[in-house]
Amino acid sequence: xxxxxxxxxxxxxxxxxxxxxxxxxxxxxxxxxxxxxxxxxxxxxxxxxxxxxxxxxxxxxxxxxxxxxxxxxxxxxxxxxxxxxxxxxxxxxxxxxxxxxxxxxxxxxxxxxxxxxxxxxxxxxxxxxxxxxxxxxxxxxxxxxxxxxxxxxxxxxxxxxxxxxxxxxxxxxxxxxxxxxxxxxxxxxxxxxxxxxxxxxxxxxxxxxxxxxxxxxxxxxxxxxxxxxxxxxxxxxxxxxxxxxxxxxxxxxxxxxxxxxxxxxxxxxxxxxxxxxxxxxxxxxxxxxxxxxxxxxxxxxxxxxxxxxxxxxxxxxxxxxxxxxxxxxxxxxxxxxxxxxxxxxxxxxxxxxxxxxxxxxxxxxxxxxxxxxxxxxxxxxxxxxxxxxxxxxxxxxxxxxxxxxxxxxxxxxxxxxxxxxxxxxxxxxxxxxxxxx
Amino acid sequence: xxxxxxxxxxxxxxxxxxxxxxxxxxxxxxxxxxxxxxxxxxxxxxxxxxxxxxxxxxxxxxxxxxxxxxxxxxxxxxxxxxxxxxxxxxxxxxxxxxxxxxxxxxxxxxxxxxxxxxxxxxxxxxxxxxxxxxxxxxxxxxxxxxxxxxxxxxxxxxxxxxxxxxxxxxxxxxxxxxxxxxxxxxxxxxxxxxxxxxxxxxxxxxxxxxxxxxxxxxxxxxxxxxxxxxxxxxxxxxxxxxxxxxxxxxxxxxxxxxxxxxxxxxxxxxxxxxxxxxxxxxxxxxxxxxxxxxxxxxxxxxxxxxxxxxxxxx
Numbered sequence: 114x115x116x117x118x119x120x121x122x123x124x125x126x127x128x129x130x131x132x133x134x135x136x137x138x139x140x141x142x143x144x145x146x147x148x149x150x151x152x153x154x155x156x157x158x159x160x161x162x163x164x165x166x167x168x169x170x171x172x173x174x175x176x177x178x179x180x181x182x183x184x185x186x187x188x189x190x191x192x193x194x195x196x197x198x199x200x201x202x203x204x205x206x207x208x209x210x211x212x213x214x215x216x217x218x219x220x221x222x223x224x225x226x227x228x229x230x231x232x233x234x235x236x237x238x239x240x241x242x243x244x245x246x247x248x249x250x251x252x253x254x255x256x257x258x259x260x261x262x263x264x265x266x267x268x269x270x271x272x273x274x275x276x277x278x279x280x281x282x283x284x285x286x287x288x289x290x291x292x293x294x295x296x297x298x299x300x301x302x303x304x305x306x307x308x309x310x311x312x313x314x315x316x317x318x319x320x321x322x323x324x325x326x327x328x329x330x331x332x333x334x335x336x337x338x339x340x341x342x343x344x345x346x347x348x349x350x351x352x353x354x355x356x357x358x359x360x361x362x363x364x365x366x367x368x369x370x371x372x373x374x375x376x377x378x379x380x381x382x383x384x385x386x387x388x389x390x391x392x393x394x395x396x397x398x399x400x401x402x403x404x405x406x407x408x409x410x411x412x413x414x415x416x417x418x419x420x421x422x423x424x425x426x427x428x429x430x431x432x433x434x435x436x437x438x439x440x441x442x443x444x445x446x447x448x449x450x451x452x453x454x455x456x457x458x459x460x461x462x463x464x465x466x467x468x469x470x471x472x473x474x475x476x477x478x479x480x481x482x483x484x485x486x487x488x489x490x491x492x493x494x495x496x497x498x499x500x501x502x503x504x505x506x507x508x509x510x511x512x513x514x515x516x517x518x519x520x521x522x523x524x525x526x527x528x529x530x531x532x533x534x535x536x537x538x539x540x541x542x543x544x545x546x547x548x549x550x
Numbered sequence: 551x552x553x554x555x556x557x558x559x560x561x562x563x564x565x566x567x568x569x570x571x572x573x574x575x576x577x578x579x580x581x582x583x584x585x586x587x588x589x590x591x592x593x594x595x596x597x598x599x600x601x602x603x604x605x606x607x608x609x610x611x612x613x614x615x616x617x618x619x620x621x622x623x624x625x626x627x628x629x630x631x632x633x634x635x636x637x638x639x640x641x642x643x644x645x646x647x648x649x650x651x652x653x654x655x656x657x658x659x660x661x662x663x664x665x666x667x668x669x670x671x672x673x674x675x676x677x678x679x680x681x682x683x684x685x686x687x688x689x690x691x692x693x694x695x696x697x698x699x700x701x702x703x704x705x706x707x708x709x710x711x712x713x714x715x716x717x718x719x720x721x722x723x724x725x726x727x728x729x730x731x732x733x734x735x736x737x738x739x740x741x742x743x744x745x746x747x748x749x750x751x752x753x754x755x756x757x758x759x760x761x762x763x764x765x766x767x768x769x770x771x772x773x774x775x776x777x778x779x780x781x782x783x784x785x786x787x788x789x790x791x792x793x794x795x796x797x798x799x800x801x802x803x804x805x806x807x808x809x810x811x812x813x814x815x816x817x818x819x820x821x822x823x824x825x826x827x828x829x830x831x832x833x834x835x836x837x838x839x840x841x842x843x844x845x846x847x848x849x850x851x852x853x854x855x856x857x858x859x860x861x862x863x864x
């Protein structure tokens with residue numbers, strides 16, 4: 114190490130890297146945009162700090178340093194709805210949330226079901242504040258009828274496929290998608306919700322929907338969809354990733370499938386482990402309208418149990434920007450979705466870590482190592498030679514979510530005004546500081 | 551006499567017994583006025599009421615309009631041709647433009663549940679819910695209670711059966727909340743596909759057998775059955791519905807002697823109710839309509855002039 118010059122030294126932090134099973138006070142050394150080493154404090158690190166320029170040393174005492182977070186479920190809205198989000202603004206929101214990599218969903222306009230649109234997104238993301246990985250469409254135009262040119266999409270860099278927002282309702286098409294995807298060893302991500310059972314519901318079917326007179330989408334719509342796809346995954350031996358799992362029965366089904374050795378993974382969103390459908394009746398807040406909908410307390414508890422026992426591999430935001438005009442209307446007319454990149458970490462800390470469900474390493478694993486493994490991303494680790502994608506977290510910092518502080522172009526968060534603990538202090542992408550609190 | 555807890559009437563869920571009693575008591579004096587030759591009072595002179603009906607309505611709209619006129623309010627009606635926000639002006643813009651013309655109170659009917667609450671967030675006027683989606687129809691619940699209280703002298707202890715499409719009925723919900731608050735017992739009866747999810751939690755008895763439901767009941771309030779529910783696969787045919795749940799004279803034998811037949815209208819004669827029952831001396835269906843005006847006059851009167859917090863002091 115002697116004589117080596119580093120571009121950046123992060124000193125004094127507690128470093129958590131679940132990919133290496135590492136949690137310890139250490140120095141992180143960065144050179145040429147990659148991790149050059151993670152070193153315990155020593156005379157050598159002291160010397161390095163001393164010889165470095167002042168602006169090359171980040172004093173992170175009292176902070177946590179983790180691999181840059183990865184969000185496997187993000188809507189960037191570009192192309193098509195640049196008024197709601199652009200790749201640039203979405204990546205700024207990612208950076209502000211500690212995320213250095215995001216997987217963007219293909220339900221843009223046009224859909225990401227062809228090479229040109231993949232390329233367009235990649236080009237737009239070149240100088241953005243986060244890495245953008247493209248998830249292509251399973252079917253052409255996401256209409257559930259014919260497979261997209263999946264080989265083309267993968268060749269261009271798509272890392273997975275999904276018709277997110279729409280369930281691939283035809284089981285034969287889904288079977289073929291799973292079979293076909295095996296040639297490329299990519300996960301097939303499913304928005305698991307049987308459309309017939311969901312029946313145009315605008316919230317969870319429960320006493321709350323009964324009381325409010327809002328059309329309910331039953332939990333069984335998710336359970337059946339998950340069970341069907343697990344059955345298809347069993348016979349195809351492909352890789353199935355269930356998106357935003359939200360019900361007890363679906364979590365149970367995935368747990369059982371994993372025990373059986375079926376190659377299924379899943380993710381959960383903060384709103385599904387923090388909120389329930391009981392929030393909606395308070396003021397018909399359309400920012401609480403999301404798909405899958407906020408569920409019952411029991412479902413929320415099941416999602417937490419799934420996170421605790423490892424059934425749920427990833428924490429993902431399902432960041433879904435919508436314009437204020439579109440959300441400012443009758444509840445049943447509003448589009449579904451809420452933004453989440455900038456609140457996920459605070460919600461994880463406040464509602465999973467502070468409540469004793471997960472420790473930091475478990476939580477960070479679900480936002481780094483696990484998504485990197487499932488989606489085959491370079492990142493999620495501070496191993497030597499990895500891209501210097503880093504989140505520095507102020508673990509006990511209390512803060513209030515403010516709409517005017519969002520980097521996202523949209524403001525549709527039900528968490529505005531909430532007091533959270535744990536805040537992103539700094540985000541580093543490839544050795545470059547992209548966000549500073 | 552303390553004023554109502556809220557300056558709006560959005561629903562009967564959560565409305566206290568004292569408030570319901572106040573509305574019903576006030577309605578009694580307006581009910582008398584309706585029997586006079588001159589049915590007009592100066593009570594709401596200078597108050598402007600907007601009747602905002604995004605859904606077709608005959609009875610409720612006319613009832614409100616007459617209630618307003620009898621209280622000397624100025625009224626305007628707005629009946630948009632579409633309720634879709636995707637076409638044309640947003641609901642917020644619509645009501646804010648109208649409020650800019652100095653509207654004091656809004657009576658709203660809309661196909662989306664929660665719209666009356668939403669309007670309270672858009673404007674300062676007093677909001678009266680005239681039916682929102684499948685959520686609530688509080689003045690209907692109040693007029694049903696008013697009608698029953700007039701007949702029986704009290705609501706406490708009455709056994710009321712709500713029959714029909716209780717799942718999609720806002721009248722049902724308002725009746726449940728109001729009647730339970732007033733100490734009546736409420737039973738729901740209909741095809742199991744038209745009983746809403748987890749309805750046990752309303753604290754009502756649930757029946758899918760009409761004869762069992764009617765046993766020992768005082769009141770049958772019959773909800774309209776809509777053809778579109780059959781098309782949605784919720785029951786096989788009107789014929790079968792009528793066979794299983796239609797209220798005919800034979801079925802009424804199980805009721806208590808001094809029973810009452812109610813229907814919020816519009817009726818499908820021969821489907822959910824036979825003409826014989828609808829027109830019998832036990833039927834209060836037309837009284838409901840008359841009483842509706844008195845109840846709406848009471849609600850308008852009790853809410854008028856109630857300003858937003860901090861703006862009180864008239």
